[in-house]
Amino acid sequence: MTPQPALQQALALAALCLQRRDVAGAERAMAPFSGAQANLDVLNIMGAIRLHQGRFAEAAVLLERVCKDAPRDPAPAYNLGRALAGLGRLVEAIAAHQAAIRLKPDFVEARFEAGHLLHRTGNLAQAEHAMRELLRIAPGNVHAKLALGAVLVDAGRPEEAEAPLRRALRETADPGLQAQLHLTLGMALRRQRKDEEALAACESAEALTPGRAATALHRSEALQNLGRHDEALAILENLLARAPDDPGLHHSYNDLLYRLGRTDLFLKSYDRVPESRPLLLGKAFFLRHAGRDAEGHAVYARLLARDPADRTAAIGAARSLARMKRTDEAVAAFDAILAKGQADAGLFAIAAESALLHGDPGKAAWQCEQGLALDRYNGACLSMLSIASRMLEDGRDETINGYGTLVRSFDLEPPAGFPDMASFNAELDAALGRLHPDTREFIGQSLRGGTQTSGRLFDSRHALVGKLRERIDEAVRRYMTEMKDDADHPFLSRRTRDFRYSGSWSSRLRDCGFHVNHIHPDGWISSCYYVAVPPAVRDGAGQQGWIKFGEPSPALTLREPVRRTIQPAPGRLVLFPSYMWHGTIPFHDDAARTTIAFDVVPAG
Numbered sequence: 001m002t003p004q005p006a007l008q009q010a011l012a013l014a015a016l017c018l019q020r021r022d023v024a025g026a027e028r029a030m031a032p033f034s035g036a037q038a039n040l041d042v043l044n045i046m047g048a049i050r051l052h053q054g055r056f057a058e059a060a061v062l063l064e065r066v067c068k069d070a071p072r073d074p075a076p077a078y079n080l081g082r083a084l085a086g087l088g089r090l091v092e093a094i095a096a097h098q099a100a101i102r103l104k105p106d107f108v109e110a111r112f113e114a115g116h117l118l119h120r121t122g123n124l125a126q127a128e129h130a131m132r133e134l135l136r137i138a139p140g141n142v143h144a145k146l147a148l149g150a151v152l153v154d155a156g157r158p159e160e161a162e163a164p165l166r167r168a169l170r171e172t173a174d175p176g177l178q179a180q181l182h183l184t185l186g187m188a189l190r191r192q193r194k195d196e197e198a199l200a201a202c203e204s205a206e207a208l209t210p211g212r213a214a215t216a217l218h219r220s221e222a223l224q225n226l227g228r229h230d231e232a233l234a235i236l237e238n239l240l241a242r243a244p245d246d247p248g249l250h251h252s253y254n255d256l257l258y259r260l261g262r263t264d265l266f267l268k269s270y271d272r273v274p275e276s277r278p279l280l281l282g283k284a285f286f287l288r289h290a291g292r293d294a295e296g297h298a299v300y301a302r303l304l305a306r307d308p309a310d311r312t313a314a315i316g317a318a319r320s321l322a323r324m325k326r327t328d329e330a331v332a333a334f335d336a337i338l339a340k341g342q343a344d345a346g347l348f349a350i351a352a353e354s355a356l357l358h359g360d361p362g363k364a365a366w367q368c369e370q371g372l373a374l375d376r377y378n379g380a381c382l383s384m385l386s387i388a389s390r391m392l393e394d395g396r397d398e399t400i401n402g403y404g405t406l407v408r409s410f411d412l413e414p415p416a417g418f419p420d421m422a423s424f425n426a427e428l429d430a431a432l433g434r435l436h437p438d439t440r441e442f443i444g445q446s447l448r449g450g451t452q453t454s455g456r457l458f459d460s461r462h463a464l465v466g467k468l469r470e471r472i473d474e475a476v477r478r479y480m481t482e483m484k485d486d487a488d489h490p491f492l493s494r495r496t497r498d499f500r501y502s503g504s505w506s507s508r509l510r511d512c513g514f515h516v517n518h519i520h521p522d523g524w525i526s527s528c529y530y531v532a533v534p535p536a537v538r539d540g541a542g543q544q545g546w547i548k549f550g551e552p553s554p555a556l557t558l559r560e561p562v563r564r565t566i567q568p569a570p571g572r573l574v575l576f577p578s579y580m581w582h583g584t585i586p587f588h589d590d591a592a593r594t595t596i597a598f599d600v601v602p603a604g
Helices: 005-019 023-033 040-052 056-069 074-086 090-103 108-120 124-137 142-154 158-171 175-191 195-208 213-225 229-242 247-260 277-289 293-306 311-323 327-339 345-357 361-374 379-392 396-401 421-433 463-481
Strands: 408-411 447-452 499-515 525-532 547-549 564-566 572-577 582-584 593-602
Touching: 005 023, 005 040, 023 040, 040 056, 040 074, 056 074, 074 090, 074 108, 090 108, 108 124, 108 142, 124 142, 142 158, 142 175, 158 175, 175 195, 175 213, 195 213, 213 229, 213 247, 229 247, 247 277, 277 293, 277 311, 293 311, 311 327, 311 345, 327 345, 345 361, 345 379, 361 379, 379 396, 408 463, 421 463, 421 499, 421 525, 421 593, 463 499, 463 525, 463 572, 463 593
Parallel strands: none
Antiparallel strands: 408 572, 447 499, 499 582, 499 593, 525 572, 525 593, 547 564, 547 582
């Protein structure tokens, strides 16, 4: 339909106003024609106006009509993608941008938005492909190089991220964009534990755009890696003074205080500001992990007094009751939560733990089965089901865990250039010592009496770690290849041709140190590689420092709590299902126990 002259003039004026970011002017231009709802040009421009106003729901309705009736126009599809993204409908938004790209392959903006949303939704391989395709079409696009660098950092390839980021820094003079490039480069460097360079990059970003909270937070993290904790604390305190209601800042600040053993300040920041739901939940998180369950329950109770329908607070309160051994109340509380519906596998697993503590393994098993019907690979449900099975003596525990077959150890060959594993591990142990912090463990971690490296160790690109990873790759592939085929088994059925590491770190335990019994709910295969072990591990009777399997963290009475143990030895790699309960037996020795651990998930 060809617009009438007056409408055509209004459409042109509205489009010009939008180019100038004069949204009010665009709406005034279209006001006389607001009733022309059958005209696609009117719908299109009104959709764009609503988009610029942040009225995403209205924009999406208008633009969906335009896309339906004008399916060959890429611009409405692009704007529809932006509106859907504003509504949080990210998968649909990606589809809309991809539709625009099919109609106009050189549509740079649509390609960028699609790649950005793929990154946000965790589709890192697709996001990388999208940004590389954009750069093939527009090789000078600095924003795409920044986005590609961020994707590569999150994909665990920070070394590769440096190249596009450094190129982009040479290609733009925009201070704000340069600052963001320096900041992302700092993240890539920090992941590689190039901590001094990472700090310098953050300081360059700060010089370009002073006062940005994101830059200060990254500086604080770089300073922590360098052991400059007082400076890091000062930055966090300054940020909290500027944004006292930011729950993320409170978490970062108190996490550092906990690791520094600063009991004089720990959690005090929450008491200096008005109580909000996010801040109360944040404080309750720390109280739970610090073992202060009664205080945590009191916080959840305050939240429930404000809003009895607060599901998160109700779950937290029920968990606190179970940990306080008030299991009658805990089970009743979980029953009430589950009766309201909308339960996920994780909630069923938490409820099952309370049922186990209450001495009702039948109920716990049923709850785990309900969770596994929703997510057959849920590690928390599998771990709780295995314990319920042992209490019921129904045999499923052995089927699930396969203590004799699925727990395997591999004594690795020395990497190229080393005559034996002893000389290699001696160098590796010294190198890891430089990466370990001089603080206690992070709150919520399994180790007690030791330290754990931050970030992803395999991202560090440390030469010795890289050499070890080659040997680990070989062992993991062998472990996968030698798995039995069983489409019904929760572990064996996940076998694929390839894998990726979802996390990697080093732990160092000191005298009397140990790992509490735990699982890795987000992994598939978990591990422990022994770099250095104390002489005490030779104690075959006491099994000091040995890894143990099958003993749960809930305080339950089991006929045979530990189902298998393995003696540590330098160069030995132990692989096992991530949902299997495991921990270590404390040891008494002046020498440290240094390990590298990682989680593996199927590729794709």
